Amino acid sequence: KQLTMPLDTALSMLTDKNDDIEMEIPIKGNVNNPDFSIRSVVNTALAKALKGSVTTYLLYALQPYGLAYMAAEAAYGAATAVVLEPVKFKEGEETLSSDSKKYLERIGSLMQERPGIRVQLCGFATPSDRLKLIEQGGAEKPKSKKEIQETTKLYQPKLLGLAKKRASVVKAHLISTYKIGADRLFSCLPKVTKETGKPPRVELLI
Numbered sequence: 781k782q783l784t785m786p787l788d789t790a791l792s793m794l795t796d797k798n799d800d801i802e803m804e805i806p807i808k809g810n811v812n813n814p815d816f817s818i819r820s821v822v823n824t825a826l827a828k829a830l831k832g833s834v835t836t837y838l839l840y841a842l843q844p845y846g847l848a849y850m851a852a853e854a855a856y857g858a859a860t861a862v863v864l865e866p867v868k869f870k871e872g873e874e875t876l877s878s879d880s881k882k883y884l885e886r887i888g889s890l891m892q893e894r895p896g897i898r899v900q901l902c903g904f905a906t907p908s909d910r911l912k913l914i915e916q917g918g919a920e921k922p923k924s925k926k927e928i929q930e931t932t933k934l935y936q937p938k939l940l941g942l943a944k945k946r947a948s949v950v951k952a953h954l955i956s957t958y959k960i961g962a963d964r965l966f967s968c969l970p971k972v973t974k975e976t977g978k979p980p981r982v983e984l985l986i
Contacts, residue, residue, distance in 0.1 A: 792896030792986075838862070841890045845883055866904075866981035867950050872912030873980075874945045876953060884950065887984065888958030900985040902968035903947035905939035909980050913938060936972060942980075943970035950982045 845865045864887070867880050876884070891897050913935055914921055922928045947967045954960045968985075 792894060792898070795894060795896050797893060797895060838864075838890075841893070842886050845886060862986045864984040864986065866979075866983045867946075869946055869980040869982070871906075871908045871980055872916060872942075874942060874949055876949060881953070884953055884957075888954055888960060891954070891960050891964065892958060897986055898964045898966065900966045900968055901947040901950050902983040902985065903943035903945070903970045904978075904981050904983065905943040905946075905970070905972045906978065906980050907974065907976055909939055909942060910935045913942075939972045940970045943972065946980070946982050 842864065865883070867876070867883060869875075869880070870877065887899070891899065910931065911921060914931060922931045944967075947970065951962070951965045951967065954965060955962055
């Protein structure tokens with residue numbers, strides 16, 4: 781109720797390489813109140829302290845990249861998770877850019893410092909990917925509604941493959957460059973989104 785992320789997730793983000801957690805837990809309450817419960821006070825204080833410590837730590841560890849948001853179960857088919865800034869790709873491509881590698885340096889360092897953290901990698905392909913693949917194939921861009929529907933269906937398998945490959949590339953980079961165990965990196969099912977406002981990407985969930 782007080783903590784909007786799973787307890788084990790919060791603890792994994794605060795536990796260092798020595799298996800220690802360092803944090804301050806301020807406790808206040810009126811002991812003369814008949815309804816006063818030390819257990820309730822401690823639990824409430826602990827939940828607030830955990831959430832605040834996690835947010836502060838992630839903002840510090842990932843700077844200048846921002847912390848994204850909390851994701852509900854409906855969006856990802858998983859328990860509430862912390863969604864980090866995504867790894868972005870160029871349209872139609874599966875290789876990591878220099879900017880993406882710099883960002884993954886932060887992620888790799890974070891996972892090295894916090895051995896309990898596990899990350900889900902969710903690859904996405906977008907309408908801009910489809911248009912790029914059409915262009916690379918030498919075909920004309922679809923204009924009519926019928927043409928758009930036909931090309932959407934035709935390129936769906938390729939786009940799913942592209943989204944899956946992107947997640948694999950990110951996983952391989954974290955394993956080879958930062959020696960992150962494969963058992964700490966999980967791939968979601970690849971997705972082809974209809975959204976036009978977001979870039980091709982791999983979203984990272986803790």
